Amino acid sequence: MLGKTYDSQVCSIARALEIVGERWSLLVIRDALFAGVTRFSDFQHNLGIATNVLQSRLDSFVEAGLMERPGEPRQRDYVLTEMGRDLAPVLVALTEWGDRWAAPGEPPILYRHQGCPEPVHAVARCATHGDLAPADITVTIGPGMPADYLAGRRPRRDGAAQPS
Amino acid sequence: MLGKTYDSQVCSIARALEIVGERWSLLVIRDALFAGVTRFSDFQHNLGIATNVLQSRLDSFVEAGLMERPGEPRQRDYVLTEMGRDLAPVLVALTEWGDRWAAPGEPPILYRHQGCPEPVHAVARCATHGDLAPADITVTIGPGMPADYLAGRRPRRDGAAQPS
Numbered sequence: 001m002l003g004k005t006y007d008s009q010v011c012s013i014a015r016a017l018e019i020v021g022e023r024w025s026l027l028v029i030r031d032a033l034f035a036g037v038t039r040f041s042d043f044q045h046n047l048g049i050a051t052n053v054l055q056s057r058l059d060s061f062v063e064a065g066l067m068e069r070p071g072e073p074r075q076r077d078y079v080l081t082e083m084g085r086d087l088a089p090v091l092v093a094l095t096e097w098g099d100r101w102a103a104p105g106e107p108p109i110l111y112r113h114q115g116c117p118e119p120v121h122a123v124a125r126c127a128t129h130g131d132l133a134p135a136d137i138t139v140t141i142g143p144g145m146p147a148d149y150l151a152g153r154r155p156r157r158d159g160a161a162q163p164s
Numbered sequence: 165m166l167g168k169t170y171d172s173q174v175c176s177i178a179r180a181l182e183i184v185g186e187r188w189s190l191l192v193i194r195d196a197l198f199a200g201v202t203r204f205s206d207f208q209h210n211l212g213i214a215t216n217v218l219q220s221r222l223d224s225f226v227e228a229g230l231m232e233r234p235g236e237p238r239q240r241d242y243v244l245t246e247m248g249r250d251l252a253p254v255l256v257a258l259t260e261w262g263d264r265w266a267a268p269g270e271p272p273i274l275y276r277h278q279g280c281p282e283p284v285h286a287v288a289r290c291a292t293h294g295d296l297a298p299a300d301i302t303v304t305i306g307p308g309m310p311a312d313y314l315a316g317r318r319p320r321r322d323g324a325a326q327p328s
Contacts, residue, residue: 134249
């Protein structure tokens, strides 16, 4: 891991970004997850980044448990663990946002359900009502929220979360 | 926007990260989206970051079209546009990954469907088969992929995408 930039934040987004929020991190994971890249030299070729930056990212992923290096001690492959593969919904959601709002032209890649012609979409979903628009999503305070942290947040919430 | 770090990448994730991939960016958007923050001073209070960094992020969001500053010229509020609100699925997915893999203890916040007791979950979904595990997701080449870019990627794909 690359430091505790977001230490002041009681937030699982902040915790996640401490592991995968550095420059290039999510593109390294993208190549591992969806292009089958495992070798240092292939990551480096695809990304064109400095080897010390790439090494730092891969080392941090191994340290965090997101990648592992199975087999021989001198074997150079980096393989995603379940923790790493579980980032797939994040990457699909980010791709769809990028396709819609940030990338010119048509999508360079499409996600598909393995062995099925249907596209894969990232959605925020309610078990009863199905896919939700962003305005339908609100936050409530979970059991892991310290009261004193919440009390210091703005705008003041009077103990209850505000809808977005 | 803060430069073209990922210019070499034909990838909507890369395009998205050029807009929201800087340090603190997604936490600023989190506060705007789920805590109703609109004022510079409230973002600064909650995040505790240097004012020049915060100003740079907010300026870049306005420039990218992700936030706007409606009303009077001297009005200081920053309000998410549809483009900004549309990041909700990305943040929900990142929160869930963080809850599961990166944050100790119980979740500090929970997403709920507005006016409904059901939790909200971020999922990658197939229209026919419903929620997918990461291993069920594969990529295919979309219409926006330049052939020469694909030919230079490793490992070699012989024109077809590899499953994850």
